[in-house]
Each structure stands twice: as C-alpha cells, then as structure tokens.
Amino acid sequence: MQVIQEDNSTFQDDFKQAKKRLKKQQKQLLFRRIMRNRGIVIGGSTMIFLSLFALFGPLIVSYDPYEMIVTDRLKAPGGDYLLGTDNFGRDLLTRMAYGARVSLSVGLSVALLSCLLGMIIGLLASYFRSLDNILMRICDGLMAIPGVLLAIALVAALGPKKENVIIALTIVFIPNVARVVRSAAIVVREETYIEAIRAQGAKTWRIIVLHIAPNTVAPLVVQASFIFADAIITEAALSFLGAGIPAPDPSWGNILHDGKVVIFTAWWMTVFPGILIVLSVLGLNLLGDGIRDYIDPHTTK
Amino acid sequence: MNPEKLLEVKRLRTHFKTETGRVTAVDDVSFHVNKGEILGIVGESGCGKSVTSQSILRLFDEKYLVKYEGEIIFKNEIDLLKLSKAQMRQARGNEISMIFQDPLSSLNPVLTIGFQIAEAIMLHENTSKEEAMAQAVEMLRLTGIPSPEKRVHDYPHQLSGGMRQRVMIAMSLACKPRLLIADEPTTALDVTIQSQILDLIEDINKRFDMGVIFITHDLGVVAELCDRVVVMYLGQIVEEADIYNLFENPKHPYTKGLIQSIPHMDGDREEELHVIAGTVPSLENVPVGCRFAPRCQFADEQCNSQAPELRGIGDGQKVRCWHAEQIAERKEEVYATS
Numbered sequence: 001m002q003v004i005q006e007d008n009s010t011f012q013d014d015f016k017q018a019k020k021r022l023k024k025q026q027k028q029l030l031f032r033r034i035m036r037n038r039g040i041v042i043g044g045s046t047m048i049f050l051s052l053f054a055l056f057g058p059l060i061v062s063y064d065p066y067e068m069i070v071t072d073r074l075k076a077p078g079g080d081y082l083l084g085t086d087n088f089g090r091d092l093l094t095r096m097a098y099g100a101r102v103s104l105s106v107g108l109s110v111a112l113l114s115c116l117l118g119m120i121i122g123l124l125a126s127y128f129r130s131l132d133n134i135l136m137r138i139c140d141g142l143m144a145i146p147g148v149l150l151a152i153a154l155v156a157a158l159g160p161k162k163e164n165v166i167i168a169l170t171i172v173f174i175p176n177v178a179r180v181v182r183s184a185a186i187v188v189r190e191e192t193y194i195e196a197i198r199a200q201g202a203k204t205w206r207i208i209v210l211h212i213a214p215n216t217v218a219p220l221v222v223q224a225s226f227i228f229a230d231a232i233i234t235e236a237a238l239s240f241l242g243a244g245i246p247a248p249d250p251s252w253g254n255i256l257h258d259g260k261v262v263i264f265t266a267w268w269m270t271v272f273p274g275i276l277i278v279l280s281v282l283g284l285n286l287l288g289d290g291i292r293d294y295i296d297p298h299t300t301k
Numbered sequence: 302m303n304p305e306k307l308l309e310v311k312r313l314r315t316h317f318k319t320e321t322g323r324v325t326a327v328d329d330v331s332f333h334v335n336k337g338e339i340l341g342i343v344g345e346s347g348c349g350k351s352v353t354s355q356s357i358l359r360l361f362d363e364k365y366l367v368k369y370e371g372e373i374i375f376k377n378e379i380d381l382l383k384l385s386k387a388q389m390r391q392a393r394g395n396e397i398s399m400i401f402q403d404p405l406s407s408l409n410p411v412l413t414i415g416f417q418i419a420e421a422i423m424l425h426e427n428t429s430k431e432e433a434m435a436q437a438v439e440m441l442r443l444t445g446i447p448s449p450e451k452r453v454h455d456y457p458h459q460l461s462g463g464m465r466q467r468v469m470i471a472m473s474l475a476c477k478p479r480l481l482i483a484d485e486p487t488t489a490l491d492v493t494i495q496s497q498i499l500d501l502i503e504d505i506n507k508r509f510d511m512g513v514i515f516i517t518h519d520l521g522v523v524a525e526l527c528d529r530v531v532v533m534y535l536g537q538i539v540e541e542a543d544i545y546n547l548f549e550n551p552k553h554p555y556t557k558g559l560i561q562s563i564p565h566m567d568g569d570r571e572e573e574l575h576v577i578a579g580t581v582p583s584l585e586n587v588p589v590g591c592r593f594a595p596r597c598q599f600a601d602e603q604c605n606s607q608a609p610e611l612r613g614i615g616d617g618q619k620v621r622c623w624h625a626e627q628i629a630e631r632k633e634e635v636y637a638t639s
Contacts (some may be wrong), residue, residue, distance in 0.1 A: 129365060192407040199358055200421045200472065201393035210420075214411040 039290025046283030050276070054104045057097030065090060065098040065250050074266045084268040086258055096273055099250035103232055104280070106162065106251075110169040110231035111224045117170065118177025119220060123208050125178065126185035136182070139175035147172045151234055152243045160246045169234055173227045180223045184216040218295045225288035229281045236277050252277050304335035306377060307512040308357070308397075308480055313371035315349075315356045324584045326352040328536040329371075331611070334480065337510040339503070341527035341544075343517060343559070347581060349536040350516045351402075354482045357381065357514075358399055359389055376479070395425040398473035402485040404466035408457040414441075414468045415453025421475040440471035444501060463494035467501070474505060480512045481505070487522065499526055520563055524548060529617075532556050535581060535592045538611055541619040552620040554597050554628055591623065599628055 034040055058065075069089040077084040083092040125135040142150065154168035188194065189212060197211055232252075238244030239253025240260075247254065252273040259269030315327040327349045334340045342350045359381065361367035373381040375396065384392065401407040409417060418440055419433035428436070434453065441449035444467040457465055466486060473481060483502060487495040503526060506513050515527055523530055523544070530547045532540040532555065540553040551557045558577040579596035582588060590607050594600040603623050611621040622628070 192401050192403055193409045195360060196399070196401055196407045196469070196472075197409070197417075197420070198360060199393055199399040200475075201390045201395060201424050202420070203390065206424075211409050211412075215409070217411075 037290045039286045043283045043287030050280050054100035061094040061097050063091035063094040065095045077268050083272050095250040099252045102251040106235045107228045107232040109166045111228040113170040114173040115177050115224045118174045119181045121178040122181025126182045139178050142175045148237050155243045165244050169231050180219050181216050184219045185212050188212050188215040222288050222292045225284050229284035306333050307336045309333040309374040311372040316368040332531050334512045339513040339527045341515050341523040341530040344533035348533045354484050395476045397480045398478040399482040400469045400473050400486045403489045418472045421472045425476045444471045482514045484516045539621045546618050552625040553622050555593050
C-alpha cells in the first residue's frame with residue numbers, strides 16, 4: 001500500500017517537473033523565435049535605444065536647452081559641445097535629447113489615441129451596416145486630403161500647441177486604423193464562434209467588446225507601429241514648416257527648421273536630428289514588419 | 302401516452318433577400334419536437350436543414366437579410382417569432398441552445414474555454430464569476446473532459462477537435478436549456494470521436510429529459526440516435542416518420558433513394574454505389590410541381606404540374622408525394638436499374 005503511494009507521489013513530482021520543464025522550453029522557444037526575427041530585434045533595439053535617450057538623455061546632458069550662449073554660436077562638433085551648437089548658441093545634443101521627448105511622446109500619443117478611436121469607429125462600422133456607409137465615407141473623405149496638408153490646416157485652426165498637434169495628427173490617422181479594424185472585424189463577425197455566442201444569448205455590445213475586439217488586436221498592433229512612425233515624420237514636417245511645436249521648444253523638426261538657413265555653414269544642425277528621425281522611423285517600420293511576420297502564421301519559415 | 306410538445310414549428314417560411322430577389326430557403330415547414338425526444342432532420346447540403354434550425358433561434362439579421370413567416374411555438378405558449386429582441390435573447394442559451402458543425406471555429410481563439418462557458422452562465426444567471434467558473438468546471442466534467450479544473454484555463458487551440466466539441470456542448474448546456482439544437486455536430490470529427498459525442502448527446506438527452514433536434518446528412522447516425530425523423534428536400538419536408546418506419550417502410554421516393562445510397566458493409570465490392578440521378582435545383586428556380594419530380598423516376602404529368610401537400614398516411618407518418626401508396630408497394634424494384 002505504502003509502496004503504491006510513494007510511487008504515486010514521485011509520479012506527481014515527475015509530472016510537475018515535466019510540466020515546469022515544458023513551460024521553460026516553451027518560453028525558450030518563444031524567445032528564440034523572436035530572436036530569429038530580424039525586424040523585431042533590430043527595430044526593437046533601435047526603439048529601446050531611442051526611448052532610453054529620450055528618458056535619460058535630458059538628465060545626463062549638462063546644458064539648458066533654452067540657454068543661449070551668444071558667444072558660442074554655431075560651434076562645430078567636438079570640444080565643449082559634443083555635437084556642436086545651433087545658431088543661438090544652444091547645445092545641440094541637449095536640444096536633441098529634449099526634442100526626443102517631444103517627438104516620441106507626440107508619436108506615441110498619436111498612435112495610442114488614433115488606435116483607440118479608430119478601433120471604436122472600425123468596430124461600429126463593421127457591426128452596424130447602417131453606420132458602415134456613413135463612417136467609412138467620412139474616413140474616405142479624410143483620406144482624400146494629404147495627411148500633412150490636413151494636419152497643417154487643423155493646427156492652423158486650433159493654434160500651434162503640442163496638444164493641438166497631437167489632436168490634429170490623431171484625426172489624420174484615425175481613418176487608417178478604422179479601415180484596418182473594420183476589415184479584420186468583418187471577417188471575425190462571420191466566424192462561427194460569434195454566431196455561437198449569439199446563440200447563447202449575448203448582447204450586441206458584449207459581442208463587440210469581448211469577442212470581436214480582441215480578435216482585431218493583432219493587425220492593430222502592426223498598424224499602431226506604422227502610425228507611430230508616420231506621426232513622428234509628420235510632426236517633424238509640421239515643425240519644420242513652422243506649423244507644429246512652437247518655436248523655443250525643442251523638437252527634431254524644430255531643430256531642422258532652425259538649421260535650414262545655416263545648412264551650408266552648420267551641417268551638424270541638419271544631419272544629427274535627421275539621423276534620429278530616420279532611425280526612429282526605420283526602427284518602428286522594421287518593428288512593425290517584424291511583428292506582422294511574427295503574428296502571421298503564413299510567413300513562418 | 303400523449304407526449305407533451307416542447308416545440309412546434311408551424312408553416313415556417315424563411316425568405317432571404319438577395320441581390321437577385323427573394324429566395325425562400327425554408328418553405329412551409331411544420332414539425333414538432335416532444336419533451337425528451339430526439340428528432341432528426343435529414344437532407345443533403347442546401348436543403349434548408351441549417352436554415353430551419355437557425356430560424357428557430359432567429360439568428361439571422363432580420364433587418365437586412367431575412368424574413369420569417371409562420372409560427373414557432375415553444376412550450377405550447379410562446380411564439381418565438383413574436384418575441385421582442387430582448388426576450389429572444391433571454392430565450393437563447395437559457396431555453397434553447399445550439400451546437401455547431403465545426404468545433405474548430407465555434408470557440409473564440411482569444412478567450413479561455415472556462416471563461417467562455419462561465420460567460421454563457423453569467424449571461425442568464427446572476428452569479429459571481431467564481432461561481433460561474435466552478436459551474437464551468439462541473440459542466441466540463443459532465444461532458445467527460447479529463448481533469449477539468451486544469452482544462453478551464455486552456456485556450457481552444459490547446460484542445461483536440463473532439464474536446465472542443467465537448468466544450469461546445471458544455472457551453473450550450475450551461476444553463477440547462479429545454480431544447481438543444483445540434484447542427485451536424487459530428488461532421489467534422491473522425492469516427493471514434495463521433496460515436497463518443499453521439500453517446501454524450503444521448504446521455505444528456507436521457508439525463509435532463511431534454512428535447513434535441515439533431516441535424517445531419519448521415520442516416521447511420523440518425524438510425525443510432527433519433528426517435529423520429531424529418532426528411533427535407535429543397536426547403537420542404539418530404540417525409541416525416543418514426544425511426545422504424547423510415548428505414549423499414551419509407552414512402553417518399555427521395556427517402557428511398559437516400560436509404561439505398563447507404564453503402565452496405567456486406568455488399569459486393571465491385572458493385573457501384575447507388576446515387577440519386579440529377580442534382581438539387583437552385584432555390585432561385587424551383588420546379589413548378591413536385592420539387593423532386595425532375596429527379597424522380599415515378600414522376601408523371603400530375604407531379605410536374607401540381608405541387609403535392611404534406612399529408613398524413615397513418616402511424617404518424619407524413620409524406621409529400623402524389624403516388625406514395627403506389628410507390629411504396631414497388632419496394633424492391635425502386636431504383637434497381639439506375
């Protein structure tokens with residue numbers, strides 16, 4: 001009798017250990033699959049680097065982003081100023097670090113806000129046929145106007161402030177999200193499991209929020225990373241044109257704007273923020289592609 | 302003994318609005334299910350079996366897609382077609398529930414199975430989440446899923462097809478409905494699992510005295526499971542009979558053809574399988590007379606011009622055929638030469 005019990009308990013232990021081992025293996029496999037995906041690795045590490053730069057850069061740099069030292073105007077990189085100074089004698093690295101905060105936070109807020117609102121619109125359009133035509137035609141209308149132009153018009157109407165830039169860009173990008181979510185949700189809506197939960201007596205809202213919405217998240221995440229990148233470019237374009245973040249505040253676009261007039265004497269004012277914009281956009285696009293490949297079972301090699 | 306009627310469908314018509322006009326997928330269908338009875342609905346693809354079952358639950362979009370006519374009387378008092386949307390929602394899952402053909406796609410991939418069963422419970426009962434989860438475990442145990450307290454946290458992709466169908470059954474039984482509609486629940490499963498699921502449905506039917514409408518195109522399954530059978534062809538019922546009469550004494554030529562089409566295990570291997578000649582006409586151009594006439598070897602003038610009514614011919618058997626009596630006598634030679 002005792003022997004059997006002992007056997008049983010060791011079996012239980014074995015079982016638990018086997019389960020643990022299996023879980024660990026699964027985690028390792030997941031990790032390896034992510035690591036094998038170059039897009040996620042390169043894009044992800046670029047974005048981690050840039051986020052750290054935005055978070056801790058301003059704490060490390062030794063200058064004030066607004067302090068003008070007139071005697072040190074347009075100093076070349078090297079010496080006291082690692083990346084040189086701008087035409088007002090402000091340290092470029094400092095301004096780029098503070099600018100990273102502005103640019104990335106604008107991009108992130110736009111990505112989050114437009115995804116949230118776009119998702120709501122997309123879900124409504126996919127489920128209620130009467131709303132579908134109205135909402136999608138409005139989206140078509142918004143998409144017909146070039147993004148930068150629409151954003152300029154909106155900022156001009158609202159006034160140049162960081163919050164208004166975010167609102168304007170959000171409006172520009174909502175239609176993209178709404179379309180992606182709608183097309184994903186229409187597929188999900190016809191699935192048997194939606195019919196099954198309806199046959200269980202679930203309310204429409206419950207079906208939309210609990211059963212359809214989570215199934216549209218995968219394409220939405222991919223779209224979000226592209227919008228993040230697009231928002232950074234568009235914000236930079238707006239600031240470059242003087243319709244974005246107002247003047248003394250640093251943003252990558254603003255620094256480019258200031259550097260435009262002195263481009264032949266002070267190349268560093270254009271090149272360094274330019275590199276940051278390229279890096280962030282490239283990183284986000286690689287990340288988005290990587291996530292898409294990772295999620296989509298058809299691209300598994 | 303006069304069994305109590307659980308559900309009675311009276312002259313149900315389901316019209317679909319399509320771009321080319323109105324298509325009547327279910328045309329003048331009447332049948333009933335008694336308490337604790339398993340009723341089979343048989344017919345080939347596109348004959349309106351599934352549409353009938355989904356009409357009972359009113360699952361189609363009534364605003365744009367579909368229009369119902371007739372009556373569906375539940376428990377001798379409620380006409381389901383007259384209920385408001387909210388009342389209908391209350392009835393779904395609670396009084397009548399449904400399991401679907403493909404267990405692989407009838408569970409939401411992003412939610413755990415425990416959550417999905419618990420949700421079905423919480424939709425109709427005022428219970429806490431913990432209680433609903435505990436009930437979900439019980440339901441899983443009832444449907445024969447091993448170690449259900451671990452399985453509740455699994456996602457659908459972690460289970461096999463048979464297990465998923467068990468989960469579906471657990472979900473549809475969660476609120477102890479009076480009527481279960483099973484829409485080809487075993488078609489997507491392999492044979493051993495199929496018989497397990499059939500046993501489960503039979504067991505549940507006996508244990509809870511639950512009415513079951515079992516939709517299938519597999520006459521073997523029907524013979525094993527059902528008490529009474531309705532045979533459908535092109536949106537209409539062509540024959541209704543108890544299980545014995547259906548196989549021993551089929552009246553409608555279509556039913557005869559179906560039964561002859563079952564391959565026999567002890568038959569000659571060289572022999573070709575029997576088929577019913579022709580194909581099912583499209584619902585958009587239904588034959589004028591008897592709908593089966595173009596494929597029926599007994600069809601005459603009357604069959605081609607006048608549509609027969611479903612009529613009782615004793616012993617609870619009903620048939621939609623002008624010449625049922627004459628054809629029934631010619632038992633052996635039917636289709637022998639096809």
